Amino acid sequence: xxxxxxxxxxxxxxxxxMALVSLGGYVPFGPSTQKDxxxxxxxxxxxxxxxVNTIIPTPFYQQLxxxxxxxxxxxxDQDGYSKRTTLFLLDFGHLLTSDLIFRYGVGTAxxxxxxxxxxxxxxxGSSTSTYYQPDESSTSWNTTxxxxxxxxxxxxxxxxFQTYWFSVxxxxxxxxxxxxxxxxxx
Amino acid sequence: xxxxxxxSLIIFISIPAHAFTLSNSGRVNLPGPEVAIVVASNTCxxxxxxxxxxxxxxxxxxxxxxxxxxxxxxxELTVEGVNSSIDTSSDGxxxxxxxxxxxxxxxxxxxxxxxxxxxxxxxxxxxxxxSGDRGAFLLNNRSTVFANQSQQExxxxxxxxxxHAFGLGHSGDPTALMYYAIGGKVQENLSIDDYDxxxxxxxxxxxxxxxxxxxxxxxxxxxxKSFKKQSGNKTxxxxxxxxxxxxxxxxxxxxxxxxxxxxxxxNLLS
Numbered sequence: 001x002x003x004x005x006x007x008x009x010x011x012x013x014x015x016x017x018m019a020l021v022s023l024g025g026y027v028p029f030g031p032s033t034q035k036d037x038x039x040x041x042x043x044x045x046x047x048x049x050x051x052v053n054t055i056i057p058t059p060f061y062q063q064l065x066x067x068x069x070x071x072x073x074x075x076x077d078q079d080g081y082s083k084r085t086t087l088f089l090l091d092f093g094h095l096l097t098s099d100l101i102f103r104y105g106v107g108t109a110x111x112x113x114x115x116x117x118x119x120x121x122x123x124x125g126s127s128t129s130t131y132y133q134p135d136e137s138s139t140s141w142n143t144t145x146x147x148x149x150x151x152x153x154x155x156x157x158x159x160x161f162q163t164y165w166f167s168v169x170x171x172x173x174x175x176x177x178x179x180x181x182x183x184x185x186x
Numbered sequence: 187x188x189x190x191x192x193x194s195l196i197i198f199i200s201i202p203a204h205a206f207t208l209s210n211s212g213r214v215n216l217p218g219p220e221v222a223i224v225v226a227s228n229t230c231x232x233x234x235x236x237x238x239x240x241x242x243x244x245x246x247x248x249x250x251x252x253x254x255x256x257x258x259x260x261x262e263l264t265v266e267g268v269n270s271s272i273d274t275s276s277d278g279x280x281x282x283x284x285x286x287x288x289x290x291x292x293x294x295x296x297x298x299x300x301x302x303x304x305x306x307x308x309x310x311x312x313x314x315x316x317s318g319d320r321g322a323f324l325l326n327n328r329s330t331v332f333a334n335q336s337q338q339e340x341x342x343x344x345x346x347x348x349x350h351a352f353g354l355g356h357s358g359d360p361t362a363l364m365y366y367a368i369g370g371k372v373q374e375n376l377s378i379d380d381y382d383x384x385x386x387x388x389x390x391x392x393x394x395x396x397x398x399x400x401x402x403x404x405x406x407x408x409x410x411k412s413f414k415k416q417s418g419n420k421t422x423x424x425x426x427x428x429x430x431x432x433x434x435x436x437x438x439x440x441x442x443x444x445x446x447x448x449x450x451x452x453n454l455l456s
Contacts (some may be wrong), residue, residue: 019205032255032375034361039372078203080358083382095414111258113386122356123366126304131355140258141392166257172250173257 020118022051022160024181026148028085029166047085048073049179055093061139064093066103070179081115081134087164091146103148103162109177111140144177156185205358206383215287215387217289219260223249223348225268226294228275233295233325234340238268241325245293245344252345252363252376253352259384260391261352262425266290274324279310286320291351293328293344302328308335308343308368311350315403321351335368343371349380353387378407 025046035042053068072085091105117135121128148162160181167173208214221441225242235241242265249263274282274294286292296302301310301324308331311323325347326332333434336341342363349364357364362379 009442022287028378029257029381033381034373034375034377037371039361039374042378081382081386087369109258110388111385113382120205122207122358125307125366129210129356132212133207133208134386135213136387138386140260140385142257142390162371170257172254175257 018052018055019186020055020183021186022049022053022070022181022183024049024160024179025175026070026085026179028072028074028177029175030178046180047075049181051087051181053089058092062095064095064101066091066093066101066105068107081113083114084112086110086112087144089144089146091148093150099152101150103146103150103160105146107144107146107164109140109142109144109164109166111142113138150183158183158185200372206362206364206379206386207355207357208387209313209315209350209353209355212317213353213387214313214318216291216313216318216321219388220262220264221289221291221352222264222266223291223293224266224272226272226282226285226292227268227270228273228294230295230325230327232297232330232333233327234330235295241293241295242268244340245348246382247259248344249348252380253343253348253384256376256381256384258381258390259388261384261388263348263352264292275327277324278301279312279322279324282322282324283312283314285322286314286322291348291350292320292322293325294322295325297328298324299328302326306334307329309347311347312353313351313353318353321353323347323351338374339368342368354383357383379434396442 007105027042027044027046031041033042034040035045039112039157046100049070049072050135051068051070053066056065056067058065066089068087068089068091068096070087072087072178074083074085076168087107087109089105089107091103091107093103096102113134114137115134118133119130121130144164144166145168146162146164148160150160152158160183161175161178163178164179166175220304223245225238225245228240229235229237230241237245238292246265249265251305253259253261253263270292272285274285274292274296276293277285277296277300278298281294282294282296309323309325311321313321325343331338332343346363354364357379357380359365359377361377362383363373363376364380364383427448
């Protein structure tokens with residue numbers, strides 16, 4: 001029901017809304033994942049990210065409604081699989097100053113992994129074995145808690161840093177992804 | 187500004203290699219994401235364990251350090267304890283699999299000469315590729331090769347063999363835990379490749395994992411400053427943008443789709 005109330009509120013105040021597009025990079029679980037054999041982590045391994053969203057003023061003091069749809073395009077190995085992350089964000093923003101928004105909210109992250117099948121021969125102990133590659137698609141659904149900050153740099157452009165907290169109620173699997181985007185106000 | 191965007195992307199994008207594989211029988215996975223691990227009762231003294239319980243404790247430490255930490259993977263491994271009726275001291279992998287309770291993973295050690303004909307083999311693991319109803323792995327108890335590893339390497343070896351036991355094959359990415367060899371590398375974390383492998387076999391499904399994303403028509407061409415002035419305006423006005431209406435329709439479809447998923451998930455859980 002609370003989603004319906006939010007949706008109706010958003011429609012009622014839609015006349016002040018503004019459309020935005022953004023380009024940037026997304027790091028999935030950066031410091032928690034390893035990027036090379038020395039054990040260093042993927043802290044700055046950004047994947048391309050595009051998003052469309054709006055800013056909708058609300059009747060509440062200095063609060064904005066910031067729904068967003070974002071797509072992350074992960075790189076693909078030549079004989080491996082493809083991966084795509086889609087983020088549906090239901091964020092709110094608090095205007096800290098006229099140029100700075102503190103963003104907070106919830107979202108859904110869909111991580112889709114798919115492959116075209118086939119086999120590959122890989123080392124196995126002192127010999128080799130044939131292994132199968134993914135031949136269908138598989139999608140993970142995760143609820144995220146989002147926190148971020150967005151600041152206007154020049155007219156019609158702003159920079160946004162946002163974190164997406166996964167599995168917040170599971171102390172072992174709790175991990176953060178984050179993104180850095182350049183936002184353009186249409 | 188276009189060049190700024192392009193340069194920003196080039197600076198921030200890196201291209202990691204992805205290359206996980208499945209078992210040598212294709213996609214086979216255990217029945218449920220919550221999987222219990224049982225430990226055979228024989229002592230693995232050559233492998234460096236004073237008791238079966240010591241091995242059980244290390245397996246639990248391993249799953250907590252690796253596979254149970256992936257948000258997008260539903261797999262949840264828990265060590266049930268030592269099963270006093272199971273002994274794998276001279277078993278091959280197929281024998282161990284036949285002793286494994288259905289839906290579980292059996293961990294043990296063996297001094298079987300055929301299985302560990304190479305002194306460099308630390309362990310061997312597999313899922314039951316015929317039905318996927320159970321998995322097992324055995325550590326090398328024929329030589330001290332496992333005992334001679336560091337604590338971090340032992341945890342990584344156990345996690346690697348567990349990966350085989352729940353359905354993964356080797357990875358071509360040397361960074362991955364599922365790479366065929368552990369020598370000469372540090373494996374303190376999983377790689378993105380390991381995350382994707384686990385998520386592919388056991389995708390996470392949030393029961394209430396949906397949120398609405400209504401998109402409204404575009405407004406004035408100005409920056410954030412305008413909103414401070416506009417936030418007090420409460421007059422209703424209709425949209426005159428067909429594109430906005432299309433996006434709004436799409437978002438509302440997604441929204442109600444999500445609500446339906448949540449409703450179904452809650453009904454299934456109750």
